[in-house]
Structures are given as structure tokens and as C-alpha cells.
Amino acid sequence: MKKIMASVFCSCIALGLLFRPQLVEMxxxxxxxxxxxxxxxxxxxxxxxxxKDDGARTEDAKEQTINLAIAKQTKKMLEEAGASVILTRDGAYDLASDGVKNRKRDDMKKRVNMINDKQIDLFVSIHLNAYPSSAVRGTQVFFRKGDQAGEKLANMIQNHFKEITKAKMLPKAGDYYILNETDKLGVLVECGFLSNPIDRKNLLQKEYQKKVANVLYVSIREYLQILDQ
Ligand SMILES: [Zn+2]
Structure with missing residues (x-):
């Protein structure tokens, strides 16, 4: 009996040693x-x-600055949750090479290459809108025509934006270079209208920029089905 107990004990230790690394890994x-x-x-x-390309602009607001602030906030949230995030730019510069004839075209090509050349799960291009009528406001999310995954992600982002803007816009297929020329899942988000006083006032505030970043963060998690329990 003692012998049996001893061998059972030894087996338990052996099993323990055997499975321990797996338990630690788990x-x-x-x-x-x-x-x-x-x-x-x-x-x-x-x-x-x-x-030099500010995008949409009013006296007190430049699109390029607000786009970057929202992107940096979103990056922070995604990274805190463990994601690897690359920004196409992290300062007030474009990506065009010195001396090129068409800076805009070169800048856009470089952004497309950054997306196509990398193994990524998805991308989000962040923009602000402007319109001749200052009454038009709200957020609109664009996806690549015929891209069902992009449409799904766009719908999720648009729905979460409704919670903060109360605006009733719908996601749309968009004819944008960054969507047309890339081969990854991605959307372009127009986060609001700088030409509208309410949107502009909101978009200039850091707290609102954080809310926009949170919409993008939560929507990406929802799309990837990585939600809080
Ligand atoms: Zn823009």
C-alpha cells in the first residue's frame, strides 16, 4: 500500500511538473x-x-490639427487595451517627398502604401467635413463600395456616433482614394462639420475629441467582438 501511495504521490508530482507550465501559460x-x-x-x-494642407478650415479651427488630436486619443485607448497602432503621421506634416510636383498625390500614395504594405486588421482614416450651408452637421462614415466588412464596421461607428451627436446620418459607400486604393478593411470617418457652429465648438474641445476617440475605440472592439463581459 505504502508503495502504491508513494508511486501515486510521485506520479502526482510528475503530473504537476508536467502540467504546471501549461497552467502558468493559461x-x-x-x-x-x-x-x-x-x-x-x-x-x-x-x-x-x-x-500646408489644413483640410477644412475656419478662423479658429484647422481640420489637420483636430484629426491628429482625435487619432492620438484613439491610439492611446487602443494601445492601453493591448493593440498595436500605427499613425500615418504623428505631427503637423504631410508624407510627400521633397521636390515632388504634386504633394497631395504623393502624400496620399504614401498613406496607401503604409496600409497596403503592413499586416493589419483594419484602418480608420480620420477627417472633418465642411459644407456651404452652416446648418448641416453630424458625423458620416464611409466604406469602400461593395465591401461588406467595411459596411458593417461603418454601421457600428455610425450607431455609436448617434449617442454623442444625436444626428441622423447614415453610412455610405464613398469614392475616396484611401478606400479605393487600399486592400485592407477600412473606413473613412468624417467626424463632424467645421462649417457648423455646434460641431465646430465641440470638435475644438479636448473632452469632445476624447468622446469621438471613444466611439472609434468601442466600435473597433465591437467589430472584433472583443467586448467587456
Ligand atoms: Zn479631410
């Missing part, structure tokens, strides 16, 4: 999932315009 991966739910997810955020 615990580690559970911790990673709990604290870094977006671990392994790769995303490109593309703040539109830059350098």
Missing part, C-alpha cells in the same frame, strides 16, 4: 485577455491632411 493568457483584450490586433489610424 493564467498568463487569461491575464493578457483580461487586461489587454486587443493584444495581437494591429490597426492603422490615418489623421487626414497635414503640413
Amino acid at each position: 493564467k498568463d493568457s487569461l491575464e493578457v485577455k483580461l487586461f489587454h483584450p486587443l493584444s495581437g490586433v494591429r490597426i492603422v489610424l490615418d489623421p487626414g491632411h497635414g503640413g
